[in-house]
Amino acid sequence: MNHDTDVHTIAPELPAMFDGMKLAAVATVLYILVRCLNLKSPTAAPDLIYQDTPLNRFLLKSCPQLTKEYIPPLLWGKSGHLQTALYGKLGRVSSPHPCGVRKFLPMQDGATSTFDLFEPLAEHKTGGDITMVICPGIGNHSEKHYIRTFVDYSQREGYRCAVLNHLGALPNIELTSPRMFTYGCTWEFSAMVGYIKKAYPQTQLIVIGFSLGGNIVCKFLGENRNNQERVLCSVSVCQGYSALRAQETFLQWDQCRRFYNFLMADNMKKIILSHRDSLFGGTSSKRIDADLSRLYTSTSIMQIDDNIMRKFHGHSSLKEYYEKESCVHYIHNVNVPLLLVNSADDPLVHDSLLTIPRTLAEKKQNVVFALTLHGGHLGFFEGAVLFPQPLTWMDKVIVGYANAMCQWDKQKPPCQKSATGSPPQAEGGCAEEKA
Numbered sequence: 001m002n003h004d005t006d007v008h009t010i011a012p013e014l015p016a017m018f019d020g021m022k023l024a025a026v027a028t029v030l031y032i033l034v035r036c037l038n039l040k041s042p043t044a045a046p047d048l049i050y051q052d053t054p055l056n057r058f059l060l061k062s063c064p065q066l067t068k069e070y071i072p073p074l075l076w077g078k079s080g081h082l083q084t085a086l087y088g089k090l091g092r093v094s095s096p097h098p099c100g101v102r103k104f105l106p107m108q109d110g111a112t113s114t115f116d117l118f119e120p121l122a123e124h125k126t127g128g129d130i131t132m133v134i135c136p137g138i139g140n141h142s143e144k145h146y147i148r149t150f151v152d153y154s155q156r157e158g159y160r161c162a163v164l165n166h167l168g169a170l171p172n173i174e175l176t177s178p179r180m181f182t183y184g185c186t187w188e189f190s191a192m193v194g195y196i197k198k199a200y201p202q203t204q205l206i207v208i209g210f211s212l213g214g215n216i217v218c219k220f221l222g223e224n225r226n227n228q229e230r231v232l233c234s235v236s237v238c239q240g241y242s243a244l245r246a247q248e249t250f251l252q253w254d255q256c257r258r259f260y261n262f263l264m265a266d267n268m269k270k271i272i273l274s275h276r277d278s279l280f281g282g283t284s285s286k287r288i289d290a291d292l293s294r295l296y297t298s299t300s301i302m303q304i305d306d307n308i309m310r311k312f313h314g315h316s317s318l319k320e321y322y323e324k325e326s327c328v329h330y331i332h333n334v335n336v337p338l339l340l341v342n343s344a345d346d347p348l349v350h351d352s353l354l355t356i357p358r359t360l361a362e363k364k365q366n367v368v369f370a371l372t373l374h375g376g377h378l379g380f381f382e383g384a385v386l387f388p389q390p391l392t393w394m395d396k397v398i399v400g401y402a403n404a405m406c407q408w409d410k411q412k413p414p415c416q417k418s419a420t421g422s423p424p425q426a427e428g429g430c431a432e433e434k435a
Contacts, residue, residue, distance in 0.1 A: 037079050038078040041373065043069050043071050043072070043373065045066075045070065048067075048371075049362060050361055050369070055365075056365075058404065059368065062404035062408075063403070066368075066401070070380075072380075073387070075386050076386075077381055077383065081347055082376070083374065083380070084379055087146060087381075091149075093390050095148045096148055096149065097148065100116040100142065107177075107191065109177055109179065111167060112173075114170065115165055115192045118151050118160065119160055120155050120159055122156055122157070124157070124158030125406070126410045129203045130206060130402075131200060132160070133164075133205055136210055136213050137211035139267055141165035142164075149391065149392075153391060153399060159206070159399075164188055164189050164213075167179065167188055168274075168275050175275045175279065178278060178312075179279075179312045182312055183309070183326075184243075185313065186219055190220060204230055207220075207235070209236050211239055215326065218330065218334060218338075219327040219331075222331050222334045223330045225333070228335060234337070234339070235402070236340050237378065237398070238341065238348075238378050239342075240349045240353050241327060242322075242353060243322035244326060246349075250300065255350075257348065257350070261301055265299060265300050268301065272295060272308060273295075280292070291308060306321075331356075337366050338367045338368070339401050340357040341370045341397065342372075343371070343372045343375035343380070344374075346376055354371065378394070
């Protein structure tokens with residue numbers, strides 16, 4: 001009897017103990033999820049740095065996306081990693097298929113640049129002829145989902161779109177010279193812009209760059225003042241401004257940056273190897289074996305840049321390559337209205353790099369720097385709880401900014417319109433008229 005009594009006394013405590021362990025496990029998982037997903041992080045409007053000018057006041061009034069709260073999807077949108085991963089894996093949700101025409105441009109060195117041209121699907125609100133010239137991110141092209149989504153949206157808003165296909169990025173287009181795209185080479189983008197200016201002599205340009213493309217377009221505008229002619233404005237999203245400064249942060253494990261570096265290097269290997277014959281066919285067998293051996297063992301973008309990419313333009317060192325191809329040395333020469341957009345939780349762009357756009361916006365009247373709390377790298381998804389919307393905050397803010405700049409240009413006096421590419425005048429009126 002005593003034995004039975006002991007059994008009945010202990011048995012009820014065992015389930016209670018297991019229930020407690022289950023609750024502790026659930027609590028631990030929930031805590032980790034809350035921390036990893038940043039669920040307690042607030043939502044806010046972008047942090048804006050700009051100078052108080054009539055143009056900027058008009059911009060903030062006409063482009064509400066810059067001043068309103070950006071709200072990412074509730075369950076995962078506050079994680080920069082998940083925003084970046086979803087962009088990298090899917091690009092966009094339910095992306096459309098805009099119809100365009102592919103153009104081929106022979107370059108002086110024997111390379112063949114390509115871009116896709118998409119005509120507007122509606123009349124622009126101002127009635128003007130406006131072309132967006134777009135430079136995608138690293139290894140990207142017009143067929144990427146995020147580019148297709150943005151182009152379709154822009155077409156419906158009345159914009160013609162020209163999208164550069166980075167040299168070597170399209171899998172079905174062979175290289176015609178031993179060279180592919182690099183971090184800051186502006187040759188192909190310049191050729192595309194030149195074509196648009198000749199084919200559409202009445203059109204005005206809006207210059208847009210995503211990630212690496214942001215570096216290219218800012219360098220393009222700043223390296224030659226003539227490149228700013230007929231440019232209404234420019235937008236750069238999620239670029240890092242200085243490859244030389246960024247290389248140190250890419251070797252750190254903070255925010256898993258070293259892991260992203262490895263993934264990007266792996267993708268670059270695939271692109272390079274897909275054009276192995278074109279890139280290495282003209283060199284000696286020993287040179288090919290040495291280059292390919294270093295390529296196969298590379299685990300970072302910097303190693304690939306040092307062993308392969310810098311040699312396309314004859315740079316003597318990795319430092320020289322990064323110095324000459326980074327827009328940080330040219331961007332201060334850009335005098336057209338310029339919107340620089342970054343996200344504070346972008347795992348690819350370290351916070352230390354953001355001192356560059358901050359300082360620029362504090363010094364130059366034509367620059368606005370917008371920093372969101374969330375968005376990751378080219379993510380910026382919006383949505384209620386779980387499922388994101390097809391259009392992102394990024395898509396809306398670029399088109400909203402472009403619309404505002406087009407409207408501002410339309411209402412300017414004729415003498416100011418002829419000065420596109422010079423610093424925006426602070427007040428209305430013309431110096432020639434006052435004289």
